[in-house]
Amino acid sequence: MELHRNRKFVYMGLVILLALVYSVRIFRLQVFDNTYEQKAINNALNKIPIYPDRSIVYDRNGKLLVHNIAVYDLIVFPAKTDGVDSVSFCKLMGMEPAEFTKRMAMARESSKKRQKNNVFNGSAIFMNNLSKEQYSAIQENLYRFPGFTVEPKTDRIYAVKGGAHILGYLGEVSKKTLAKDAYYRPGDLMGITGIENTYENYIRGVRGVKTVWQDRTYTERGEVTDNEFNSPAQAGPDFYTGIDFDLQEFGESLLANKRGSVVAIEPSTGEILALINKPDYDPNLLVGPTRDKTIRQLLIDPKKPLYNRAIKGVYPPGSTFKTVMALIAAQEGVLKPNTMHGCAGGYHLGSLTVGCHPHGSPLDLKNSIGISCNAYYCQVFRDIIDNPKYNNVKAGYAALEKHLRTFGLGSPLGVDLPGESGGNVPTVKQLDRRHGKNWKSSMIISLSIGQGEILLTPLQMANMAAIIANKGWYITPHLAKGIGSQKFIPEKYRKPQYVSVSELYFNWIIEGMELVTKPGGTAFGTGVDDIVVCSKTGTAQNPHGQDHSLFIAFAPKENPKIAIAVIVENGGYGATWAAPIANLMIEKYLKKQEASSRPELLERMKNSAVQ
Amino acid sequence: MSNRYSSINDNPQLDVLSVWLYALLVLVGLLSIYSATSEVNQTFQFSFSGPAGRQLIWIGGAVIIILTIAFANVAVIDYFAYGFYGVAILLNILVLFLGKEVSGAKSWFGIGSFGIQPSEFAKVATALAVAKYLGTYGVKFKGGKNVLYTLGIVILPMLIILLQNDTGSALVFLSFFLVLYREGLPGWILLAALWIGGIAITWIVLSAKEISLLWLHGVIWSLGATVIWFSRKNRQIIIVTLLIAGISSLFSAGVGFAWKKVLKDYQRDRIELVLGLKQDVKGMGYNLEQSKIAIGAGKFVGRGYLKGTQTKMGFVPEQHTDFIFCTIAEEWGFMGVTVFFLLYTGLLWRLIILAERQSTVFGRVLGYSVLCILFFHFSINIGMTIGMVPVIGIPLPFVSFGGSSLWAFTLLLFTFLKVDEKRR
């Protein structure tokens, strides 16, 4: 017995050793390693998103355009669906068994991915945007399908049938956006086009979170009362657009059954009053469970109803461009109101002929605009770029190009819509490529009358009219008039941009534009009673078919309230379609009347098809 | 020293320190069981049908056991030691035929909603029987027959419990070998056991990593060669070394056979998991990870009583029985763990002191049996929650939920305390 008495120290040693080894290990787990606390929180907390209402959208007069409707997503916790009766589920939801299997597999995948990203929620969207029938069917039978639940969120509902290209539509957030922006969850809706897209960050509001305890089987075990884990949803702020929706709808009716575009701008603010494209679509088509299917159909529609010509379509400006040419010539000192040029049925130089329609000759500046003489502007163009003060034609052209760019031409203006095109103002390099290194003014003479390499969007044409109305400046055209109670709009839509032509010269050109709707003018008969409309017709040559009918205008002459550009594709002369439509719209906007003195013109515009 | 053996204990009472430590551990257990099985945001709710309520009933039973022992005549314990052993063996055989199966093991007698696990009581009975046998006049833990009898007493219940398919409880009987060390079991046997364990683990690691097993043999024989070189004048050592190396080589081959043919899939999984050879095997890794998350989430000061979500929400398996330590660590943090360890190791330490002050072999063997059984449970139970020991389902004595284990450990501890009280 005594022999082994010292062995008690072995036992004591073992007890102390064990306690020490375990303590060190536990110390490492609890104090050194900081990851476990977060893992425990991720395990036990389920952060349920509360979707805010998106902004309600109004026009400039407070007319309701877009609001929200509650919709439901079907959510699944794949891990909890063991033994779910998929046959009766499919029957209830009107779903093919193969579809069920496919969606289940996708949900599992998404659930697994989210767990890997430390979002231990385990839920995934099984099906978004349930139809009314599906929602009421599943809602009453949820208890039969363990692992399934419905989450509310909101979809759009439109109070109007028009304005599709302004308002845009929502769609499921793309994989690319998901990868970039952690705000979104798969299956979320976001603005895909229109102001919904541009102002997504304002319009979507602030998503809230309701946090609940969940156990290992994802069963909810009560709310987390700690405020740190909960936040209410904040609806998107009221969104006022500068659109006059009465004008918009009226313009849409005028452009019915035609292909083309109208852009109207308030010159003093740059606010877009109307932005019309035809063909278009009813925005109410792109809501609800059939949205994706409808979008796919619209995308392959040969009429291209989703195409926003007003900002993406580019056209030669035709004779409307003469206004800008005259302004630049005046600024360059090569054109005075009394500068006279003759016209013998067109402009002739060697073998070159630019044709003109019959009219009296010679003409002064004012009448050259009213009558729209081609020869006059061929001469003006050559006076600008062959000016001896520039050493050669390229330097002269470069000066012209520089002026043109100050008019916001050749690059996107920066409207608050996605995908704006910049049109084209040819550079010297571009002309070199096209005409060889040694081109002369005669070889690019068609630029003088807005043909050739020069291309503008309808928005740029309308902005051109606004610049003339303002006599030398513009504010970047925009749709937002005021967001939220602070009536916020981005800085760039508040400050004027000046062109390189002085105010004085604008008066000269405006005198001429006034004559367009007067007797002898190219659009005589389309003007508005009691209102002085300053305008310019245009006919854009179209290599693919009938010429495009163009018209730009602003009114009234003093203190202008509206600047407008109209293009009717394949409409022929500017006076045929574009001028009447523009003037009817000016009348509507300024007098709140629809063709008071000439109902037959209105009827003809509304009921004629141009294809 | 000799005067101490003959001196009569003047102030007979159960060892106060031990009783206090026991009471505190039971209390910690009860509180943790309540917490682990309560809901979040729950105001105090108590029912005798809930786990905490049932544990409280069992604690009441334990108090009756303690009182009974306290007022019993110590001679009874000595007198009936073999009797208890016989009854326990019988019950453990009976349960093989009459018991109900709980998670794969047939080791429970079901009485209504309550169950009794006779294997828990077999530990107590075996401790008494070993103590009684070694304490018998003339028996020394030396010489073939006595050693064989002693081993027989230990191995019989172990085999029966293995038949019940309750590996964890059976392994607990290994702790008696640690008891026997105090009684003269040569140290080299324990070292040999370690050596064998080392070889087995090395073999498993090598084979899992697909490294040639020749390395293992190579290391064994080069170690042997080194020993022989340094003691080349001593023939005896040379022979012993050759024997050890040979047996080791043969043994490692035997490990291969056992690993592949004898162990069940889940047993292999558990071992591989702890050795870090597999990340996740049929959710075992998930359970271990959740257990570590629970402990780690406690940080230094703990998440607060009733605020441990890992256990409450069922992420930790068996959160109120075998993994009760997770609740303690999650809610009380490292500070709580330290206090808990002080309580537990305090009790173990005290048991060494008490065992050493016994004047009889019976008392000392009984004391060391209590110590070693508790030590074994503590090391395996805590070790598995922190991933240092394979997940072997044995409870944390006094703390885990469960009547059989609480009563059995109470019986074990207080029988010894009673013997200690009456020591001469």
Ligand SMILES: [Zn+2]
């Ligand atoms: Zn002419």
